[in-house]
Amino acid sequence: MPDILIVGGGFAGMWAATGAARLLRTHDASATVTLLSPGPDLVIRPRLYEADPAAYRVPLDRVLGPVGVRRIEATATGIDTARRRVTAEGPGGRTELPYERLVLATGSALVRPRFPGAGLLHDVDTMDAAVALEEHLRALPDAPEGPGRFTAVVVGAGFTGVEIATELAGRLRAVAAPYGRADEVEVVLVERDEVVGRGLGEAARPVIERALDELGVVRRLGVTVARVDEGAVHLSDGAAVPARTAVWTAGVRASGLTAQLPAARDELGRLAVDEWLRVRGVPEVYAAGDTAAAPAEDGHTVTQSCQHATPQGKYAGHNAAADLLGLERAPFTTDPYVTCLDLGGAGAVLTSGWDRALREVPVAYAKARKRAINESWIYPPVDDAEEILRRADFRVGQRRPMPEPTG
Ligand SMILES: Cc1cc2nc3c(=O)[nH]c(=O)nc-3n(C[C@H](O)[C@H](O)[C@H](O)COP(=O)(O)OP(=O)(O)OC[C@H]3O[C@@H](n4cnc5c(N)ncnc54)[C@H](O)[C@@H]3O)c2cc1C
Structure with a gap:
């Protein structure tokens, strides 16, 4: 028992x-x-x-x-x-x-929406869903020619939405480039609010917007999704975005x-x-x-x-x-509360405190920190009882020493 x-x-x-x-x-x-x-x-x-x-x-x-x-x-x-x-x-x-x-x-x-075609939406909330998205992206070069073949619509411009949108710009290019189709890649970020990343703080927003511009991520703000079909995402303002990939991140x-x-x-x-x-x-x-x-x-x-x-x-x-x-x-x-938001090929952005003050550090430093978090800090030790028990102590924090940026 x-x-x-x-x-x-x-x-x-x-x-x-x-x-x-x-x-x-x-x-x-x-x-x-x-x-x-x-x-x-x-x-x-x-x-x-x-x-x-x-x-x-x-x-x-x-x-x-x-x-x-x-x-x-x-x-x-x-x-x-x-x-x-x-x-x-x-x-x-x-x-x-x-x-x-x-x-x-x-x-x-993730709370999934109920509009028509919602079953066609991808997400990155679970391992199964993320693997299904990966397989879908890899299969795009074999999909029938036509509009939106290498376009992805990401719904929701919060933490996960910004991370997957910026990452998808690179992932889609990696899929399309070997077929000479890199210039067909487009990522569209749809957000019902009038701004991206409201919850991520005012100070980080210009950095996020610059990154979206650098990666060519198009914003459709102040709208939401009305329905989805195999070839397009239909927005609440009546516009249709031809896209074979739609990723839901909201809620x-x-x-x-x-x-x-x-x-x-x-x-x-x-x-x-x-x-x-x-x-x-x-x-x-x-x-x-x-x-x-x-x-x-x-x-x-x-x-x-x-x-x-x-x-x-x-x-x-x-x-x-x-x-x-x-x-x-x-x-x-x-x-103390911090955030480190990945911006794909455009780097990352770091904030500290609950008011999300921008850490004025070089993009490369913020990116290195994101990599350290994702590839090391959040992983548990394995096979070593002593180290597992040491890290299980509530007095041992997650963060590891990382030299502050110079210059
Ligand atoms: C794409 C993405 C990016 C993220 N980025 C960040 C980030 O940069 N920084 C950050 O701090 N957080 C981030 N998060 C959030 C973070 O992953 C979660 O907050 C965290 O995983 C929560 O941990 P948890 O143990 O509470 O829940 P989970 O990690 O969700 O684990 C819950 C576990 O419970 C199991 N379970 C569920 N139902 C049952 C059941 N009925 N019976 C038995 N077991 C069950 C599940 O299978 C799972 O193993 C991100 C999340 C996503 C999806």
Whole structure:
């Protein structure tokens, strides 16, 4: 019987499991930690806008196995807090898992629109979707000739929309160039707001706009999508953009499992949690990552980000284990908030603080930092129990030393 059950094998769930295992080991406790996840891998979700997305995964067993966390491959379908049981469906059928402490870390999902043709939209929210987009792009040179063959429409100019639009400019060219079709490539960014990236801050906007100009990304602002068909994206102002590729990025919501707890949720479906990440009103249940509206510094609430999911996981796991052992729990704190937005072939942009002040650094430095985050900082160590447990300590931050730019 699992004493601590973690549901979800993303950043928050994986670090919750290792964080709990670390405290139990420190106290020589015999309690067990079990993680429930539908797939065998940690998906490096922040990289799914990049080319070759299938590579961005880490086998969970190489992180959990060395520190004694058991993994069950199944999808949780129900939570009964009165009976302290989670129901799950897996390859072996339906199962019921009791728990003493539960960490809900089932992440978030893109909210898909319902307009006609919405089924034709691609996205980069999950590994399957990102791989499907990659396969679609690679098949474009074999698609019938005609308008929009190498045009992609990206809907939503928020964080993910800007990253995939700027990246697609290069990815489409790489696909079309060997066939002498690079000059047919076009990326159109559609946004219902009058500006791109409002949520990314005023200061970053000129940098983003320059990057879009440099890469030739066309903006259609103040409009949304009315319908999509095989050959075009039809906008709300009546215009049709001939395009064989449409990518939806607008709107993310916390996992539906959050609705199964008798607790308050915010407008993103995230659970209200206290300073220890315990779900308010449900004492044996903790929430972490995109499922939790945790308090961040200076009265802010965490964002749905890897940056916040990782420390939340470590604290939630630690606190669930501390709670079980009757030890003092640690109030959640985060590193100061920063953002690093990829701008594809035009570099990247860095901001710091909740007011998103622009870091005036060379583009090459911002890009190097994005690469460091995506290719190294967010990856867990594997196969090495000592290093996994060291990094699972909530006092160890994600960021690594990186020399400040000179000149
Ligand atoms: C394209 C893209 C770019 C991004 N860029 C950045 C960035 O630059 N910086 C940043 O900080 N963040 C970024 N993010 C956001 C970041 O990826 C998420 O905030 C982060 O992954 C949240 O971690 P999580 O563990 O809460 O959820 P997830 O990583 O979504 O993991 C949830 C896990 O729960 C599992 N699960 C779901 N339902 C169930 C169920 N019923 N039963 C069992 N398991 C279940 C899922 O399979 C998954 O393994 C980006 C996201 C995307 C899509």
